[in-house]
Amino acid sequence: MSKIVADKVTIRYADRSGVGEVIAVQDVSFSVAEGEFVCLVGPSGCGKTSLLRAIAGLQPISSGALQVQRSDDKRPATAMVFQGAAVFPWMTVLENVSYGLRTRGLPYAQQIAIAHEWIARVKLERFAEAYPYQLSGGMQQRVGLARAFAYNAEILLMDEPFGALDAQTRLILQDTLLELWQASGNTIIFVTHSIDEALTLADRLLIMSARPGRILSDERVQLPRPREAVALRSDPHYGELFGKVWSLLRAQVA
Ligand SMILES: Nc1ncnc2c1ncn2[C@@H]1O[C@H](COP(=O)(O)OP(=O)(O)OP(=O)(O)O)[C@@H](O)[C@H]1O
Ligand SMILES: [Mg+2]
Incomplete structure (x- = not known):
């Protein structure tokens, strides 16, 4: 079953000077199946955030x-993890993770029980009462992941959630995200600038052109699951796809 169907979607903005307009995304068509993990890759300004x-x-x-x-009907349709902002700094870990459940009006005891469950899955039990400033960047991203999954939306829209992290922390969080996704069955659209990250996570890659963003290629990633970020890299299909995606992107970035 298709969860998302985009048919010739165009997104225009009024130019900031008010004279002309910016075409961010042009005639973009794709569909995403229920439970699928799709990565959206493309040069800066090609309309990835606009599409999400x-x-x-x-x-x-x-x-x-x-x-x-x-x-x-009882679940929210979508949850967005915004580019750059994983957590609310004025809330504890527990308050952050239960935030979405609070907005959905769940009974308090249920909010707390669900939040603790997801906090445990991202291995932050000891930090439930901590504030974000007391956590590392990687731990804050874990809070962001727990919050997104706890909200229990059907579709998770993740905009470069790991973009600001160092390479090692990022690998660990990719494994964590795959575990959470495999346990939950959510449909995910994940934006990244990293081909490695996209190949590690996705069932499919949608590769976009420079602005105005169009879909250049729709690639199926046929790597076995469960995946482990580092082990994957010795698979020949991985190297082959990496080369193909990079040659498409290089032409756009240059
Ligand atoms: N609110 C807005 N008003 C006017 N133009 C906008 C607005 N939001 C985005 N744009 C323009 O639309 C284009 C696409 O922006 P968008 O943020 O979707 O790109 P992106 O692919 O997410 O880029 P990045 O990889 O840098 O995050 C850009 O040229 C941007 O300047
Ligand atoms: Mg963006």
Whole structure:
């Protein structure tokens, strides 16, 4: 079943000077199946964030059609993990993770029980009462992951959630994210600039051109699961796909 169907989606913005307009995304068509993990890769400014915001219903599209298929009325349709901002600094870990459940109006005891469960899955039990400033960047991203999964939306839209992390922390969080996704069955669209990260995580890669963003290629990543970030890299299919994706992207970035 298709969870998201985009048909010739175009997103335009009024130019900041008010004279012309910026076409961020042009005639983008794709579909995402339920439970699929799709990575969106493309040069800076090609409209990745705009597309995620449109799927989340935060950004109107200028033309085309964008459909999000609901499977369960009791769950929120989408949750967005915004570029650069994982957590609220004025809330404890527990308050951060239960935040979305609070906005959904769940009974307090249930909010706390669910939040503790996800805090345990990202291995931060000892830090439930800590504030973000008391945590490392990697730990803060774990809080962000726990918060996103605890909210229990059908579709997770993740905008470069690991972009600010060092390479080693990033590898560990990729493994954590894969574990959480495999346990939850969510549909995920994940934006990244890293080909390695995309190949490690995704069932499929959507590769976008420079602005105005179009889909250049839709690649299936046929690497066995469960995956482990480092072991994957010795698989010949990995090297082959990496080369293909890089040659597509290089032409766009240059
Ligand atoms: N609110 C806005 N008003 C006007 N132009 C905008 C607005 N938001 C984005 N744009 C423009 O639309 C284009 C696409 O922006 P978007 O943030 O979607 O790109 P992106 O692919 O997420 O880039 P990055 O990889 O740098 O995060 C850019 O040229 C940007 O300047
Ligand atoms: Mg962006």
